[in-house]
Structures are given as C-alpha cells and as structure tokens.
Amino acid sequence: MSTFEFLLQGLVIAAQPMNLFYALIGVTLGTAVGVLPGIGPALTVALLLPVTYRLDAAGSLIMFAGIYYGGMYGGSTTSILLNTPGESASIVTALEGNKMARAGRGGPALATAAIGSFVAGLIATIGLAFIAPYIVKLALVFGPREYFALMVLAFVTVSSAFGDSTLRGLTALFVGLFLSTIGIDQLTGQTRLAFGVPDLLDGIEVTTLAVAMFAIGETLFIAAQGLQGPDKVEAVKGSVWMNRADWARSWKPWLRGTVIGFPIGAMPAGGAEIGTFLSYAAEKRLTKHPEEFGNGAIEGVAGPEAANNASAAGTLVPLLTLGLPTTATAAIMLAGFQQYGLQPGPLLFATNPQLVWGLIASLLIANFMLLVLNLPMIGLWVRLLTIPKPWLYAGILLFATLGTIGANPSVFELGMLLGFGVLGYGMRVFGYPIAPVVVGLILGPLAEQQLRRALAISQGDFTVLFTSPIAAGLLIVAALALIVPLVLRARGRGEVLSQMAANED
C-alpha cells in the first residue's frame, strides 16, 4: 500500500466519532493547560498523561496528539499576551508578538500565530507521513551499534551542543543516565542500585521525574523569587482578524518557517528550537519593513511560530520511526507509548499500522480543530492568563500530585516527587538544564540495551562500534557536536549557543 492509502486509512480511524471526541478533549485540555504561564508543552503532556490512563491505546494516543498540538498553541498565546515565554521555542514569538499586543494588535498577532501554526502543522504532518516510510526502511538495516551511535548523537545534542555550558548539560545528562540504571536490569534480571527498596525495582517513572522537575521545580523557583507584582496581561483590543496587508505579509513567512523548522525537528538530534531563531533571522533579513522589527513586525510572529510547529511535527519523525525522543516533550510521549507496552520504531509501523497512521491522521485533525477552536475562544484563554499566582501554582501542584497519586498512590512515590522537585529547583538555581535529565532517563535503558547487544555480538570487542560506516559516521558527528561548541565557547562566542538552548519547561 502507498503512503497515501495508509494515510486515508488512518483518517478513517481518526474520524470515528469517539476518536474525534478524544481529539477534541485533547486539544481543549492541551490549550487550556499550555496557556497557563510557565507551563510549556513538556509539562502539559506530563500533567495530562494520567487523564489518558483509562483509555485504550488508540484513543489515548489520539488524545495525546491533541494535547501535544494544543500545548504548543497555548504556549504561543501566553508569550504574545504575557511576554513570559514558558519555553525557549516561544522566546522569539514573544519578541515581536508581545510588542504587537502592546500596540493594540494582539488579535492579528494571535491570528497569524494560529493560522501559521495550522499551515505549518498541516504541511509538516503530511511531510511526516511521506518521510516516515523511507526512514523506517532505512532503520530496518540498522543493527544495535547503529542505534547506539544514533542515541549517543541524540544525547550530545540534547545535553551539550546548545545551552550555555557543556559541563552543566553533560552533568544533567549523566544524572539522568544514573537514574535510568536504577531497577531491574532488562537483560539479566539483576537488580541494580535499588538497595532492597521494592518501590525502586521497576525503576523511576519518567512521568514522576518530569512532573517533579518541571512542575514542582518551577513552582519552587518562582516562589523563591519572592513576591512580585502580577505580570501584565495585554488585553486583546480591536479586531482579532487579520487585514489584507497582514495576510500579504504573513503567508510567505509561514511557508519559509515550515521549510526551516521541519528538517531541523526531523533530524535525529535534539535542539528543535533552533528553527525559530533561524526563521526569525531570515524574516528580519528579507522583510520590506525592517523598521518594524523590534516594534511588532507581523513577519516576526508568523515565521517563528510556523517554524516552531513544523519542528514539533518534525520531532515525531525520529520518535515514531526510530523510537528516539529528541526533546523532553517527545521523551514523555515515549513514556505514554510505553505504558501500553508499545515501543515506537520501525517495527511498530509493521505490527500496528492502524495505530501509527491513526495517530498521524489525528494530528491533522487536531491541527484543524485548533484553528477552529482557538480564535473564537481567545477570550477564555485570556481569562485563564489572569488567574492570580497563588491560586495558579496551588492548582498546578494539585494536578501535578494528582497525576502521581493516580498512577501509584504510595507515600514513596510522593517522596520521590518531592525529592526530584527539590533537585529540579536546585538545578534551576545553578543554571543546569532540565531536559537532558528526562531524556537521559528514558533513553538510557534503550541505549544500554543496544550497546550490550552490539558488544554481545562482538564478544566484548569495543572496536565493533566503529567498524560500521554508519555507526562511525554518527559517532564522528556526535564528537563534533560535543567539541565544536566547547571551542566556540572558549573563544567567547557562546552567546549564540546559549540563545539556542533547547530548554523547554
């Protein structure tokens, strides 16, 4: 069957009334949570994971798709109206978007973000559908050592290639890897680092770690800043619709943003947020209104928002075809798959095509729902933004702990939540990135498995890792991704890299 037929089949599955309903709940919840200040897509997905516990695999993943896209969209609303981007991917949107909102053009800013996200999401999701089968075919020739090399590359790019310090990125990654070794070893059944505590035998839950580090760590960090005045929410004045000039100035940035964002997201190597910066730079150079940049240029919202959404769809390429999460959000989605015993990767396309294609089709549907839902409901989202901080964070902690208690109502699990929350707070204080810990925890066991399989085949000979051209090539790229930023920073050119931090929280 061709990709087109698979996609049609997926659309039939996704268009079943129950699945449409799940997608609708997903986008609504995703937007509502994503719009809250300080909550990015990673935390949105982690907080809402428990909602899907009682659904079947297909329904749950479809709702997930909606939550993911909804959370992305909600984040951009926050950064336009509040100027406190919850994630680095939205920083660029806030640059011009918030200026537009202050000038009374918040409506068109939100509209160009929404429609740009839709256009980019549509093209990128179709791109995902057409590229995925080729990568699956390529991935089928991958052996353990190629997979291991691929994961090393992902580790390096997630932890140290971007951000402001190689040392702190690598430290965060290895703390995550250390946590990933706790529990029963998958290959021999030996318990490791559990010290007789039965709760640790199953290892540390990715969702517990993610919720603790993102929700509790962030809450503690904000609380520790002391009492400040409320953030200023820009009211949406005037029409929410874009005029002819807005359309004329927006459509090219949407397409350019998509073209820039999708390949960057699709590469099996983190740092998906770079696309927004590149898109912003491109629009600034190509614009006919350079004087407006810095004062609310609509191109500066349209392009980066499109790039952001295109790379979000792009990250699903390595996630679905290789089982390789390259952002914290993708890592938590992988945990969502694993709770149903599904391991994304080339085999999933063969064993469970309805599920994969149903998911891809739901992304298209969720994308469309967001467009229809968001502009009319903008008043509601603005009201969510004005919740006073004490109630907002009290509510966030209520739902953060609800998820953990719902998954496992044990005092030990809550203790871990508290412990990792304090760890996440400490890491924020000292400037350590959070995403590498989460990616290390979920990818660590997979990387270890591949490494040990490769070494078992070679009977312990480590040189086998470098004798396959693909594996060797990937490891060389990983080494470059580690060394080049170190050299750049040593020469005092690190600002560019720290701006590109793939730090989503």
Next chain:
Amino acid sequence: MNQGPLNKAGERRPDWAALAIAAVLVAISAVIFFDAARLREVSGYSPVGPSTVPMAIAVVLLLLAVWTVIAAFRGDFPAREKQEIQPVAWVVGGLAAQMLLLNTAGFSIATGVLFAATAAGFGKRKLWISLPVGIVLCLVVWLIFAGLLQLSLPAGPLERLFQ
C-alpha cells in the same frame, strides 16, 4: 561571573556551592561503584554485564566532578539570584504534609493542605480561607477523577461520605 552582591555563596572564590555539587557527584559515583562491585560478585566474570554501563556512568560522573571543581575555582558558574527561603519552605512543607497525610486523611484533606500551603508560599496567608477552598476543590477533583475516570485516589473520612 561570580561577583554579584546577591550571591549567597559568598563574594569570594572558590564557589563553595559549586564545590558542594562536585561532592554530590562524587558521592553518586561512589554509590554506583559500591553497587557495581556487588553485581560483579553475583554475576561472575563476563566482559559486558549489568555492571558495565553503571561503571562507565560512574567514571564519567567522577570526571564531571573534577571539571566542576575546576569551574568552581575559575568562577565559571553564572551569578545566582537571591533565593527567598520562606516561600520555598511553605511549598516543600505542603508537599511533605500531603505525603504524610495522604493515606490517613484521604486525598481531599491531604491535597487541600498542599493547596493552602502553596498559596501561602505565594503570599495568600489567610489559611482559614484557602484551606477550606482547597479541600472543597480537591473533593470536586476527587469526585471527577475517582468517580468518572476511575483513577485510584486514596479515600479518607471526607470521601467516604460520597461512596
């Protein structure tokens, strides 16, 4: 980088807090080495076993600890903002209280305490308002999630009234 007047770790080099981080990293790798040694005894000789990867992680953590010490002496850590301890204590206390109360007092009361403590950390100190509000809100959440979505949330005296 490290000369801000707000730096709680002291104005002078070395950066003691960063040295403490290095000490924690050393402690983690010591724990891994200890456990890996035990695993080796159990699993006997094999070139690649369950202890191989933890050992590698421990070695890298040791190297990172050395690097952290160097960074601490060179003042490479970014300046830290002043941290207010009291709000953090409220939130941590709320989480600890929830953890201890959960199985005896039930979800609503335990989480209501967390709710009120968090609000207090952010400046709403009127506990006689925020505590009842929190408990009622958590009860509503309990009814929705335990009732409709069938999550297993622990029940206490309040929840049993509705069962």
